[in-house]
Amino acid sequence: MTAYIVRRLLATIPVMAIVALFVFFLLHLTPGDPAAVIAGDDASPADIEGIRRKLGLDRPIWEQFGVYVWNLLHGDLGTSIFSNMPVMTLVMQRLEPSVVLAIATLTVAVAFAIPLGVLAAWKADTAVDRVVMGFSVLGFAVPVFLVGYLLIYVFAIQLRWLPVQGYRPLANGVVDTLRSIALPAFALGMTYMALIARITRASMLEVLSEDYIRTARAKGVATPSVLLRHALKNAAIPIVTVIGIGFALLISGVVITETVFNIPGLGRLTVDAILKRDYPIIQGLIIIFAGVKVLVNLLIDISYTFFDPRIRQ
Amino acid sequence: MKSNVSTAATAPIATNGDTILSVQDLRTHFYTRDGVVRAVDGVTFDLARGETLCIVGESGCGKSVTALSILGLIPPKIGEIVSGSIRFDGTELTTESEREMRSIRGNRISMIFQEPMTSLNPVLTVGEQISESLRIHQRLDRRAAWDRAIEMLALVRIADPKRRAGEYPHQLSGGMRQRVMIAMALACNPQVLVADEPTTALDVTIQAQILNLMLELKDRLGTAIVLITHDLGVVAETAQRVIVMYAGRMVEEAPVRELLNNPKHPYTRGLIGSIPRRKSGGARGRTRGRLQEISGLVPSLREPIPGCAFAPRCSFATPRCITEQPPFEAHGPRHFAACWEVARIEATSSDQLVSSPT
Amino acid sequence: MASTTAGAAAATTPSSSKGALKWARRNKTIVGGSLILLTLVVIAILAPWLAGDPLQFEPTNRLKRPSETFWFGTDQFGRDVYSRVIYGTRISLIIGLCVAVLATAIGLVVGVLCGFYKTVDTILMRVMDGMMAIPAILLAIALITLMKASLLIVIVAITIPEIPRVARLVRSVVLSVRGRPYIEAAISSGTRNGRIMVRHILPNTVAPLIVQATYVCASAILTEAGLSFLGAGTPPEIPSWGNIISLGRTFFQISPWIIFFPGLCLAITVLAINLVGDGLRDTLDPRISRRM
Numbered sequence: 001m002t003a004y005i006v007r008r009l010l011a012t013i014p015v016m017a018i019v020a021l022f023v024f025f026l027l028h029l030t031p032g033d034p035a036a037v038i039a040g041d042d043a044s045p046a047d048i049e050g051i052r053r054k055l056g057l058d059r060p061i062w063e064q065f066g067v068y069v070w071n072l073l074h075g076d077l078g079t080s081i082f083s084n085m086p087v088m089t090l091v092m093q094r095l096e097p098s099v100v101l102a103i104a105t106l107t108v109a110v111a112f113a114i115p116l117g118v119l120a121a122w123k124a125d126t127a128v129d130r131v132v133m134g135f136s137v138l139g140f141a142v143p144v145f146l147v148g149y150l151l152i153y154v155f156a157i158q159l160r161w162l163p164v165q166g167y168r169p170l171a172n173g174v175v176d177t178l179r180s181i182a183l184p185a186f187a188l189g190m191t192y193m194a195l196i197a198r199i200t201r202a203s204m205l206e207v208l209s210e211d212y213i214r215t216a217r218a219k220g221v222a223t224p225s226v227l228l229r230h231a232l233k234n235a236a237i238p239i240v241t242v243i244g245i246g247f248a249l250l251i252s253g254v255v256i257t258e259t260v261f262n263i264p265g266l267g268r269l270t271v272d273a274i275l276k277r278d279y280p281i282i283q284g285l286i287i288i289f290a291g292v293k294v295l296v297n298l299l300i301d302i303s304y305t306f307f308d309p310r311i312r313q
Numbered sequence: 314m315k316s317n318v319s320t321a322a323t324a325p326i327a328t329n330g331d332t333i334l335s336v337q338d339l340r341t342h343f344y345t346r347d348g349v350v351r352a353v354d355g356v357t358f359d360l361a362r363g364e365t366l367c368i369v370g371e372s373g374c375g376k377s378v379t380a381l382s383i384l385g386l387i388p389p390k391i392g393e394i395v396s397g398s399i400r401f402d403g404t405e406l407t408t409e410s411e412r413e414m415r416s417i418r419g420n421r422i423s424m425i426f427q428e429p430m431t432s433l434n435p436v437l438t439v440g441e442q443i444s445e446s447l448r449i450h451q452r453l454d455r456r457a458a459w460d461r462a463i464e465m466l467a468l469v470r471i472a473d474p475k476r477r478a479g480e481y482p483h484q485l486s487g488g489m490r491q492r493v494m495i496a497m498a499l500a501c502n503p504q505v506l507v508a509d510e511p512t513t514a515l516d517v518t519i520q521a522q523i524l525n526l527m528l529e530l531k532d533r534l535g536t537a538i539v540l541i542t543h544d545l546g547v548v549a550e551t552a553q554r555v556i557v558m559y560a561g562r563m564v565e566e567a568p569v570r571e572l573l574n575n576p577k578h579p580y581t582r583g584l585i586g587s588i589p590r591r592k593s594g595g596a597r598g599r600t601r602g603r604l605q606e607i608s609g610l611v612p613s614l615r616e617p618i619p620g621c622a623f624a625p626r627c628s629f630a631t632p633r634c635i636t637e638q639p640p641f642e643a644h645g646p647r648h649f650a651a652c653w654e655v656a657r658i659e660a661t662s663s664d665q666l667v668s669s670p671t
Numbered sequence: 672m673a674s675t676t677a678g679a680a681a682a683t684t685p686s687s688s689k690g691a692l693k694w695a696r697r698n699k700t701i702v703g704g705s706l707i708l709l710t711l712v713v714i715a716i717l718a719p720w721l722a723g724d725p726l727q728f729e730p731t732n733r734l735k736r737p738s739e740t741f742w743f744g745t746d747q748f749g750r751d752v753y754s755r756v757i758y759g760t761r762i763s764l765i766i767g768l769c770v771a772v773l774a775t776a777i778g779l780v781v782g783v784l785c786g787f788y789k790t791v792d793t794i795l796m797r798v799m800d801g802m803m804a805i806p807a808i809l810l811a812i813a814l815i816t817l818m819k820a821s822l823l824i825v826i827v828a829i830t831i832p833e834i835p836r837v838a839r840l841v842r843s844v845v846l847s848v849r850g851r852p853y854i855e856a857a858i859s860s861g862t863r864n865g866r867i868m869v870r871h872i873l874p875n876t877v878a879p880l881i882v883q884a885t886y887v888c889a890s891a892i893l894t895e896a897g898l899s900f901l902g903a904g905t906p907p908e909i910p911s912w913g914n915i916i917s918l919g920r921t922f923f924q925i926s927p928w929i930i931f932f933p934g935l936c937l938a939i940t941v942l943a944i945n946l947v948g949d950g951l952r953d954t955l956d957p958r959i960s961r962r963m
Contacts (some may be wrong), residue, residue, distance in 0.1 A: 018801025026813055034817045137949070141942035143893055145900055145916060146934035153927055164924075211431040218384055218426075219419035219446045219497065233436045252808035256897050260920075274812055274903040282813050290804040308436060309481040 001305055001312050008301045012294045019290040023283050024068055028061060038081070038277040054081050055279070077284030082276050087284035090269060097167045098254055098265035100177060104185035105250060109192040110243065116193075117200020117239075118227055124205060132197060139194025144253050148187035148260035155183060165262035180263075188257040192246050199242040203235035210234070236307040244300040251289050333504050333537050334360040334383070334422075339397035341375075341382045344390075348615045352378040352392070354561035357641075360505065365531065365538045367552035367569070369545065369584065373611055375561040376541045380507045383539075384424055385414040402504065420450035423498035427510040429490035433482040439466070440478030443497045450501045465496035469526060488519035495527060502534055509541045524551055545584055549573060554647075557581045560612055560622035563641055567648040577650035579658055580623045621652065629654045698954060704946030711940055715760040722754035725910045737928050744928040755910040756933050762911035763892045763940060766826055770891035771884045773830045778837025779880065783868055785838065786845025796842070799835035807832035807894060812903045820906045825898065829891050840883055841876050848875045878955040885948030889941045896937055912937050 027034055035052040036043070056064045071078065077087035120132035156164040162183055168176035207213065208231055216230045258267030266285060273281035305312050341353040353375040360366050368376045381387050382394050385406060399406040401422065406414065418424075426432040434442060443465055444458035453461060459478065466474035469492040482490055491511060498506055508527065512520040528551060531538055540551055548555055548569060555572045557565040557580065565578040576582045612622055621627070624634040634653055641651040652658070695702045714721060728750060737744040743752035781799070785792040802810070807829075814828040848854060848871065857867050898904030899913025900920075907914055912933040919929030 014797055015800050015804050018797055019804050022798075022801055022805070023813070027817065037817055037819060137945065138938075138942065140945055141889075142938045143896055143934065143941075145897075146930070146938060149923055149927065149930050149934070152923075157924065211426060211428055212434040214386065215426060215432045215494075215497075216434065216445075217386055217418070218424040220415045220417070220449055221419075221445065222415060222449075230434055230437070234434070248803075248806050251806040252894075252897070255808060256900060259901060270809070270812065271901050271903075274816060274901060277816050279813075279816055282809070282816055286805055286809050286813060289806050289809055290801075293804050293806070310435065310483050 004305065004311065005302055008298055012298055015294055016287075016291060019287060020069070020072055023286050024065060027055065027057075027279065027283070028064075034279070038279055040277065051081060054079070072287070077287060078280035080273075080281050081278050087281055090281065091266065091284065091288060094264060094266050094269045096169060096265075097263045098258070098267065100167075100170065100181055101184055101188065101254060101257065101263065101265060102250060104178075104181045105189045105192065105253075106243075106247075108185045109189040109196055109246075112189075113193040113196035114200050114232075114239070117197040118204055118232060120197070120201040121204030121208060122223070122227055124201075129201075132201070136194040136198045139190045139197075142190065144187055144191065144256045145260050147190045148184070148257060151183045151187050152261075167261075167263040167265070184257050184261045184263060187260065188250065188253045191253065192250055195242055195246045195249070196239065200235065200239050203238040204231055207231045207235045233307060237304055240300050240303050240307070244297050247296045248293055251293065331362045332359045333362045333402055334539075335398075335400040336379075336383070337398045337400075339379065339382055339399065340395045341378050341387060341392060342395050343378075343392035345615075350614045351561050351617070352614060353382060354614075355397075356558070356561075356563055358556055358563070358566070360537050360539060362504070363531070363535050363537055365528070365540060365551055365553045367540045367542060367548045367555045368558060369542060369548055369555060370558035371543060371611060373614075374558045376558055377509050378561075379558075380424065380509050380539065380541055383505075383507060384418055384422060385409070385411075386418075386424075416450070419446045419498075419503075420501045421503050422505045422507065423501070423503040425491075425494050425498050425506065425508040425511045428514050429487055429494055430514065432494060433490055435482055438479055438481055439485070439493050443478075443493065443500055446497060446500050461500065462496070465500050466493070468499075468530070469493070469496045471496075487515055488523065491515060491519075491523050492526065495523070495530070499530060499534060499536070503536055505539065506531070506536045507539045507541070510543070511540070512547065513542070513544070520547075521550075527551075545573075557584065560618065561614055562622055563649075563651065564623065565650040566641075567645075571645070571648055575645075575648070577644050577648065577655050577658065578623075578652045579627045579629055579654075581650075582658070629658055698950050700946045701950030701954070704943045704948075704950060707939060707943035708947065711760055711764060711943070714757060715764050718757050718761060722757035723751055725750065725755040725758040726908070736926075743932040744926065752915065752929055752932055755915050756912065756936055758910045759912040759915060759933060760936065760940075762822070762905060762909060763895065763937070765822075766829065766895045766905075766911075767888040767892040767940075767944070769826045770830045770833060771888035773826070774833035774837055774887050774891075775880055775884045777830070778834045779841050779876065781834065781838040782841025782876075783845055783872065785842045786849060786872075787864060787868065792842070795838070799838055802832065803835045805832065807890075808897055808901075811894060811898055812901070815898065815903050820904075822905060822909065825895060825905050829894050829898070833887050833891065837880070837883055837887065840879055844876045844879055845872055848872050882948055882952045882955060885944055885951065889944040889948065892937070892941055892944070 033048070035048050035055065035057055038055075039048045039051050052058050056067065068078075075088060077091070079086055080090060083090070116132050116135075120129045123129050152164055155161050163180050166180060168180045170177050204227075212234075213226060213230060216226050221230065254265070255267035255270050257263070258265045259271055262268075266288075269281065270285055272278075273285070336359075337357050339353055339356045340351070343350040343352055356375070356379055358366065368379065370376050378387070378392075383399055383401075383406070387393060394407050397407070401417070404413075404417075406417070409417075433439070437445075440459055440462045443462035444453070444455070447453045447458040447461050448455070451458075463474045463478050466477055471477050471489060471492055477485070477489075482493070485493065491514075494511075498508075506527075511527065512523050515523060524547065527538065527540075530536070538551075540547070542548060552569040555565075555567060555569050556563055557572075557578065559580050565572065565576065565581045567575075567577075572581065573585060576585055612618060612625060618638075620633070620635040620637055621630070621639050624630040627634065631654065637653075639651045639653045641649055644650050644655050729745070743756055745751055781795055785795050810832045811825075811828040814831065815824060818824045854867060854871055857871065858864075895904055895911065896913035896916070899911050900917045902917060904913055905911040907918075915933040916930050919926065919933075923930055
């Protein structure tokens with residue numbers, strides 16, 4: 001089991017190396033002069049020269065690369081062109097809302113999707129099943145911002161149950177934080193829920209036709225226990241795999257959701273960076289988001305050993 | 314639907330006294346896109362306490378569906394018991410609630426399935442799977458159920474049961490898994506054990522061990538067994554009484570010696586002909602218990618069969634066999650068969666029958 | 672399942688309307704989705720006749736509610752949201768189609784090369800793994816930040832992150848087909864690789880690729896809307912659905928219609944494409960469909 005984890009851990013190194021390489025060469029291989037594009041249309045040659053120097057584009061490429069890698073290995077993601085602050089510092093300032101949003105979304109999505117998927121599989125080919133599957137097809141199609149604005153309209157503006165926008169930090173009270181994050185988490189979780197519910201149903205249907213489910217029923221095991229104890233654990237691997245795949249969707253969604261709900265997290269940092277064409281920030285965020293994604297996939301690979309004893313050896 | 318009530322009426326009544334399970338004119342149908350499949354089409358038998366009854370037939374003849382019907386495990390909406398009765402120790406099972414059926418399943422009637430490889434849950438330990446029925450039916454706590462599970466593993470002669478109880482199915486051999494299945498089925502001391510081809514998926518050497526284990530435990534615990542098999546070798550070694558099924562119907566029933574020595578129905582004769590004789594070692598080429606050697610195909614169960622289901626493959630068939638269903642009636646002490654031509658068949662020696670040409 | 676598929680396919684070939692009807696009834700999702708898509712294509716083509724000028728400013732008509740004159744209301748510049756949404760259909764469909772074709776074509780080449788040549792495989796697949804670790808929208812944002820915004824750049828930026836998924840799919844198909852005895856025989860008997868690829872391998876990738884292309888198309892349309900919404904997409908002077916929503920954001924509380932109508936169109940379009948995709952997957956590859 002340790003060997004399995006170590007192997008998975010080692011496999012993440014080349015992936016992250018490729019990400020870093022990719023981000024570096026993106027700046028150097030794009031056609032045209034990135035410094036000029038970043039500076040904007042009405043920049044003076046001096047401005048462009050200044051940006052070129054800040055990005056280190058005036059130095060030989062191998063030297064730039066060396067500095068970049070060296071800095072990365074020391075946790076230095078570069079410096080913002082406009083605020084002159086280290087990207088790492090900017091990221092840390094904006095971390096909390098995004099992490100809270102991601103965890104809340106994950107919790108909401110899993111908590112709703114798995115029961116729905118199990119229900120749909122148990123009641124396969126009935127009205128209940130069709131409603132759940134219809135919801136899942138819709139959930140794929142409706143964009144995050146539409147769900148977001150609809151939720152704001154209904155629950156914040158019409159019903160006044162929850163705040164319209166903004167984020168309350170954890171330090172000022174958890175209840176307020178949860179209230180401020182509830183709508184964003186549901187909006188962002190919609191697609192995710194659809195994805196997980198769908199795979200849960202498919203995986204459960206496959207498992208429910210297995211011989212050992214018949215054995216369990218022949219033992220006199222009641223339906224809830226057949227579904228949860230005997231079937232769900234066997235159906236788990238495709239489900240957690242999709243939770244991992246969906247995490248990428250979630251990261252992309254965080255950027256949009258934070259804009260819809262005016263949450264000062266990493267997503268807003270991204271949007272601000274886009275508007276100012278602050279490439280080092282975007283570069284740093286890509287590495288951080290990719291790192292998170294790789295980490296989540298690693299955790300999911302490790303979780304397989306919990307669900308399937310056959311992988312433990 | 315009740316086209317052959319007469320068959321049911323002439324069916325044998327309880328053999329000797331103490332009946333634990335009584336199946337009367339059972340009919341189980343499945344609903345497919347192409348129509349209704351009459352998987353079990355009028356099966357009647359009684360099982361005495363502690364008796365071993367074998368049900369024999371080709372795959373698709375309705376033996377497994379009979380077993381699942383007894384346990385109330387026919388998947389709803391796909392199939393159902395359309396008529397007939399199953400009485401277990403004085404209780405009618407066909408009208409019992411799902412809740413009641415659950416308290417009987419795995420407790421008073423247990424089942425062992427064919428594939429030990431796929432019939433055990435791969436993500437639960439063997440001990441968990443055995444102790445589960447004890448916790449459900451005997452309300453034992455976790456600790457007590459686990460200890461009892463280890464005792465059961467020892468009872469089915471698994472070495473080092475303490476360690477094995479904590480292992481997962483994939484860590485066990487096929488034979489060991491089937492022992493676990495037996496331990497699981499017998500954990501609550503059931504009155505009836507339904508074993509559906511329990512040895513088919515196992516190596517020949519292990520088959521005998523598993524059968525002997527079952528018979529030994531049956532004697533020790535007083536369990537009645539319904540053993541479903543397509544293998545007449547298994548029948549000869551285990552059964553007291555045998556039922557032969559064909560196309561969802563019973564074609565013959567007799568005590569095991571009587572059936573093997575004096576088969577009345579041409580189908581039964583075909584079955585016996587296709588296993589190698591014990592005495593003469595000459596019939597080498599024939600494989601053990603493979604029934605496909607009877608020429609022709611099993612009829613489709615989608616259309617009602619007016620006459621004898623075996624008629625299209627039978628060299629004795631007359632026009633009457635095709636139009637009129639033969640009654641299941643006595644042709645000797647405790648010997649029943651459903652055939653119009655028993656007299657003609659008895660006049661022919663069995664050797665002539667087997668090699669029906671194609 | 673396989674036999675019913677074959678039956679359904681056979682039923683479509685004869686020109687008898689009865690067979691076609693039967694096929695349509697069995698494939699409701701494909702038929703429904705295609706009808707919606709067809710309508711959208713017609714709307715996109717006929718936009719100049721169906722709608723007024725999407726760019727015309729009418730300062731007197733700012734933020735008007737939906738009415739008989741302005742079916743979908745007006746935005747903060749007094750532009751007709753209905754006209755803008757109709758023209759937006761063009762942008763979304765063009766982007767969806769272009770990205771689907773480009774990503775499928777490039778992914779096909781990469782996938783076939785990876786499936787066929789070991790060294791290419793080890794290098795390219797690492798690159799693909801790395802690219803897949805980067806969230807699609809961020810990769811697109813990075814590309815767009817570094818280049819001057821235009822429709823073409825948006826298409827390229829959305830295409831690049833879609834390539835690895837297609838490549839992986841093709842690669843897995845190629846690897847599975849390559850293992851089949853008749854291909855091994857062809858290879859060992861000296862048939863040229865190019866010939867094997869064209870004759871034996873490409874035909875096997877067609878069905879999964881078509882299905883994948885529909886999903887890429889849907890995802891591209893959503894990504895474009897997301898990018899435009901964030902201000903990193905289609906240049907703001909082009910009336911794409913994402914741009915309309917992005918501009919309407921500020922006035923959402925008083926004029927929700929600016930966001931609602933383009934959002935609804937977006938959802939309907941993506942839904943229609945996904946329905947076609949799901950339907951195709953079920954008919955083309957029943958083996959996969961049972962799993963999903």
